Every structure is written in C-alpha cells, then in structure tokens.
Amino acid sequence: MSIGGKPVLSLREAVGRYVPDGQEVMIGGFAFSDPTAFAHEVIRQGRRGLTVIKTSGGVLVDQLVGAGCVDRLLSCHVWNSVGPVPAHCFRRAVERGRPNAIAVEEMSYGALSMALLAGACDLPFMPTTPVQGAGHFTQRTFRPDKMAVVASPFGGQPVTVVSPLKPALGVFHVHRVDRFGNAQMLGPTGEMRFAMAACRRLLVVAEELVDTRVIRERPELTAAPGFMVEAIVVEPWAAHPSDSYGYYYRDLAHHALYGEMSATEEGFRRYLEEWVFAAGDHAGFVRKLGDARARDLMARSEPWW
C-alpha cells in the first residue's frame, strides 16, 4: 500500500493484467454504477472460467454469462429491470446449459451485504437476520459454509451468521477519482463502500479523473481511499446502460433493445457483434450510441465543481 500516484490503465490493459482465465472477481454496482464497459472488455478478450460475484446481476452479468465467460456466479438476483424482462442468457445457462452450465450460489441482498462487511472488517462472521426456511439458506452450491445458525452467547433466539467474503479482485465503477486513487461515489451507494473494502485487490473504473483538490473539497464522498486502490481506469459512460448518479440516467431504450435481442442466442450474438466486438473499445461503444442519445441521458452539462 502506498500514497503515491496510482497507475492509470486502459480497460484493455486492466483486463489483460488483472483478469486471467479463472479469476475470481467481484464487480460493483447495484443496477446503477454497473461497470458494463469492464464486462465488455472481458468479453472482447474472451475470458473463460471466471467466478463472478455481483449483488445485482442485471444485464452486465447476463452478457458475461451469455458470452461464456462465467463458470460460477454468486449473486442476489439476475434480471433486466426495465420492463421487466428476464435475463435471457442467465436463464438459458441455468435451464439448458447454454452456452455453458454455470454454478449459481445465492444469498439475499442483506445477507450478502453482511458477508462483505465481515470481509471488509476481517471479522470471523457477522450476524444477520433470520433466513432459515428460505431456499438460499438450505441450497449450497460452491460456498457450502456461507451461512450457519449459532446460539447467541447473550441468550435469546438462535442467530443466523454469515461467513466473511473477501473477493480476490474487485472492479467497481466510481464517479470520480484523483491520481492517488481516492475514489468518490455520489448518490446511493448500496453495498459499495464496504464491498470495495472487502476485496483483496481493488480497481476502480471512474467516469472522470479530477484534480485532487476536487476530492478534498468533499472528502466525505470518498468511498475508497487511495491506499486501498491498486489501479485506476478512466472511462466515461462506463456504467451505461445503468445510471451513473449525477452523470447520466438509466438508458431504458438500450435495456429494451438488449432485452429483445438477447431473447434468442442468435440475437444475443448479434448484440455482441454490433455493440461489443465491432465497437472495438468503449469509446467506440459510446460513438455508436451517438451524441444525441448521450445528450438525452446526461443528468447535467456542467461539471460538479
């Protein structure tokens, strides 16, 4: 850990350096701040056998699963929340093993939040609220020790506890970052503050790189201090089609487009060809989206500071 400047990588470099086949990676975002640009680069580089941890799977996880990048998935839910319509690739993988079968481990959002908090604090477990009787308490796939019920040392009812989760790598979308890696999030933060702290290594994908004075004017917005951040990627529109609070809104039309195209395997392949491979990189994706569309989605035209 250091307080010096952090390497600023392109997405291509970051995926090449940090995400080999078989990597365990927690991807940030809770149906907002989903770093879709990162997932697209993983798909372009043809990664296989990943263990993906993501609280709200959404379109991002659906695409990674459909592209055959994922072997194991720990998540709270996977869907396309506009409509809503199913996450078609996720369904095909679980129901029919297409393009490959995946192992799914499930926890509710509250339980997974506590597991990440335990990991972040390096505690042996965290108590949570009762979940016995629920399917994801009984059903264990690749984390057989995810939860247990213990007697309370202080009397009263038995207590459900969750084991700590410390993802080997975290990749999180943030709004702005300085060259020291001090990374700020605006708006709701879901589990992000402690999930970033739970990860053993942390990369941030920021909408913009700002002067450190901007960060220091509002230090309470820093969700990950620089000493926890290993490298920085700066990628505008990285969270599209999800929201990036204060930068741009959820792109409903793109969610709908993806929902329609991904309904068949052939359509999903066309989506990848048009929006991921042919685009070349995320700047190409944004160019394809077009200026007019981007202006419609922008939350503001002036910078925050």
Place this chain on the structure above:
Amino acid sequence: MVVMQASRFERMLLTGARCIADGQVLFVGFHWPMLMVRVARRLHAPNLVVLYENGIVEDHLTRVLPTSPCDLVAAEGAPMCAGSLESLYMWLGAGRVDMTLLEAPIVDRYGNVNTSVVGEYGRPKVRLPGSGGGTELASLGRGLMLVSASTNPRSYPGRVDYITSPGYLGGGGDRQRLGYKPGTGPQCLVNPLGLFRFDAGGEMYAASLHPGVTLDEVRASFGWPIRVGEAVGLLPEPTRDELAAVREELRLARERAYLLPEA
C-alpha cells in the same frame, strides 16, 4: 365524458394504494408496489416516506416515474442517499417501517414467495431472477403487503417450489420458532380479485373482493382449496378521481417501458 369501468388490474393498484395511510414510513420493493405508492401519493397520502434497499429515501412524488428503485430518477431531490446497511438493517430490520410492499408473483398458502426457480433447483423449468432484497422485505418488514397481478392458479401453488421470501413457512408457529421477530410476516395480499388476509395459523383466506368477482373465480385461481372469509367483504368501486390517478400512473409507466397487462 364516459368513464370506462375499472379493469381488475386497475382495481388491484387502487386497493393496494388504499391500504397505505398518509404519514407512514414505507419500505417498497420494485414493480407494482411502486405504482401503488405513487397512486396513494396522488390521492390521499402525500406525506409518505419511502425507503428503498439501495439506500434512497424518497419523500415526495418524483417528477419522473422510476422503472425500479435503482432507476436513479427515484433519487431526484432525495433527502438522503445511503446504502444497504442503513436501509435493510437500520431502517427495515430495526423496525422503523410501518408498512412493507413486496411483489409476489408466485405465492403459496402460507404466504411464502418464490422469485427464484420453478421446478427442481438444479434443473429448473423456469429460472426467475432470485431474491435481491426480497428475502429481507419478507423476513424483517412490518405490515407486509404482498402484491400479485396474476389470477392464474400456477401463481398460487399449495407450496412453492422454492421459498425466496419467507412467509409463515409451514404455518403454525414455524416463523416464530425460527427466530423471526413478532410483527413481521405477511399481513395481506392484494391481487386483481381483491384483498386476502392471513389467519392465526398463517393461512391465506379471501377477505374482501372487487365488485363482480365470484367465489367460483376465487376458488379457481388458487392451487389449494382457499378459504373464503365468513363475512367476505366487497371492496368499493373506484371514484372518478381514484381511477384517474391510477390511469395517469399507468400512462407514465407505459412511457417508461413498463410492460402492462392487456386488460
């Protein structure tokens, strides 16, 4: 102007909205519950505080209708944007919520909700999204109202294949025995047929029906022989203002890519 008769789906939204009292603190899950809250705000409950699992506190009718709690138009003008520890544990779990609204597309005799898998877990016939915070809404939420837009008996099996959000589990004292707090567990279910409640043993029964709904229709919609309350009530017809509020919200929802039922 001729006011078209309310559809049963519209009646469902209104019946849910009427269950919300002004001044309450609500914890709201995605989809139809969000529309019910907006209808209530337009009609009789302008002073609601709505909490979402992502940490947003929403204390007014937002200018733009959110497609889900994580559609951040929900955060516009918010008095607080926090995170999941605040929302699920400090607010919902700590009992600071008067009423909790959860969509229940598949729900059984004891109010257990399945949003995970139909069929065997390892080889499901249909894979659904999973829990999200739905488990916490059902396990921790006070004044829990379930909402289902379905009247298909497949949406109301005797026992769900998978319990995503625990209701009264096997009925009787199951819930209490496993350490769930008193005051939690589903209080009612609202669907296009009317309002359903749960008896002391945790079993669902028909309490009040929308006008024109027959008992035979009710029985045919459930996968178990559902009990009809001894004095099953009749829910009031919507007023012109109520129906206008529901239709305005549905118009906005359609603009925001909501998939709406035909009728």
